Amino acid sequence: MRFLCNTDSSISTCNNTSSSSSTANPIKLTRFSYSAIDSATNGFSPRVLLGKGSHGAVYRAVLNKGSLTAAVKKPTSSVSETSENEISILSTITSRRIVNLIGYAVDPDKNLLPIVHYMPNGSLYDYLHVNNKPLALLTRVRFALQIAKAVRTLHNKSNPPVIHRDIKSSNVLIDERENARLSDFGLAIKGHVADVRVMSTPPAGTLGYLDPCYLAPGDLSTKSDVFSFGILLLEIISGRKAIDVEYSPPSIVDWALPLIKSGGYAGMLDRRIRGRVDQTVVRELGLLAARCVRSTAEKRPPVTVIVDCLKKVYRRIKVEGFPVLGSLRRRVRRLEPSDEFDGSDWDESRMKVGPTRIRKKGSNVDNLTDEEITTRGRHPTDETRYVTGINFVYNVVQFCHM
Structure with a gap:
């Protein structure tokens, strides 16, 4: 039986020199007044309680005259350092795959309250x-x-x-x-x-x-x-x-x-x-x-x-799940853009036109050599326009059946 992947490869190491646009600059945070947070949560009412754990409780808050729904983390006084740590880390990193920080507030006891995006569908x-x-x-x-x-x-x-x-x-x-x-x-x-x-x-x-x-x-x-x-x-x-x-x-x-x-x-x-x-x-x-x-x-x-x-x-x-579309996708795969959309994240569906891989007959698309990679340039050809259209229809049909 053929394996789809090989996880026995290299050992992970920390890259000291890597950088990313998601972490290059500190994120601009909003400091909310405690009175605004208290009002937005109805005095931290149990009715807007989202969850409770060993580090504190999380409440739903409606801010900015109803235009922003957020989650406010209210720590217990004994573990307030976890909130400080969370704000410190999330103020330097953001991603579509994490619950990002919006801002913070300071309660009368000088505890920091992280305020993050509200996730409406639970855990x-x-x-x-x-x-x-x-x-x-x-x-x-x-x-x-x-x-x-x-x-x-x-x-x-x-x-x-x-x-x-x-x-x-x-x-x-x-x-x-x-x-x-x-x-x-x-x-x-x-x-x-x-x-x-x-x-x-x-x-x-x-x-x-x-x-x-x-x-x-x-x-x-x-x-x-x-x-x-x-x-x-x-x-x-x-x-x-x-x-x-x-x-x-x-x-x-x-x-x-x-x-x-x-x-x-x-x-x-x-x-x-x-x-x-x-x-x-x-x-x-x-x-x-x-x-x-x-x-x-x-x-x-x-x-x-x-x-x-x-x-x-x-x-x-x-x-x-889609054998007909799967057959169609394999037929046009040799003309696909290299930055292929894997369908796992609809927020990241950005088809980029640039270097295009041409698959030789009988070769493995994942093991192409440099000689097998042809640069198409910035402007898409008729072929890549056609394939992008096919991929769009393919992914939309799958989305409708998910």
Whole structure:
């Protein structure tokens, strides 16, 4: 059986010299008066309470005369430093795949209140464990890919890198377009592993998602987030919680790994998923998750490899679901722009005309050499206009059936 991806490649390292437009300049934040926030939340009424955790509570707030709906995080006085940390990190990074910071307020006790974009569709935890309607496999993989993109932004596009330290389904929120966004940066750390601040920060996270290799401050690396993502991926595939005492064994890792090692991939798929499922897809997802939760941190794949693997799995599911369109897409693939839209994020659907790959007969489009790449220039040819139109129709039809 052919593998869709190879996650055994290079070990992740922090790129000290990388930069990105999303992190190049500090984000302009709005300081809201506490009285405005108090009014916008009706005095932090339980009626607008969105959620509560160990670090505080989150409330829905209607600001700017009703033109802006936001979420206000009100920390408990004992952990107010998590709010300060979240504002510090989110004030230097923004992405379509994270819940971005709008501004902040200061309460009478001098505690900072982060104010972020409101996510109207709840959390991924709700989608997996609370809602009665089960998610389709395509939607699950799309969410997993979008979360992986969020982690890639933190690890590779922030300088220095950001390690989230608390990746879990309840910290993945679903926006108004039903795209997944990573939230809650209260425990996140920004800095290189050798940084004094990182070395002095004690381990933290959530039981069930916490990297077992992360026992001391010096053990922290981006691979700790990769482990947590692997747990989340198993949760997305199976519909089981990371820790569930109603099952034996209660740990999702202890339950899933024996199935993966024995080749029983079908047994780990959520039984509520309807319709025919490509077993190669289930196999690839299971193997990817198993590699992410390896006991040796250095052997876990970097997030860039995870993103590439999930893109291939996502595309395979789309082709299986639409065989006629899949055949049409393969026929015109040799003329596609290189910056192909993978369909996982409708906010990122920007078709760029530029270098175009020409696929030789019998060659693998993912392994083209420099000699096989032809530069078309800035202006699209009739062929690329035609292919872009075909791709547009292809993606719109899929969107209507998602």
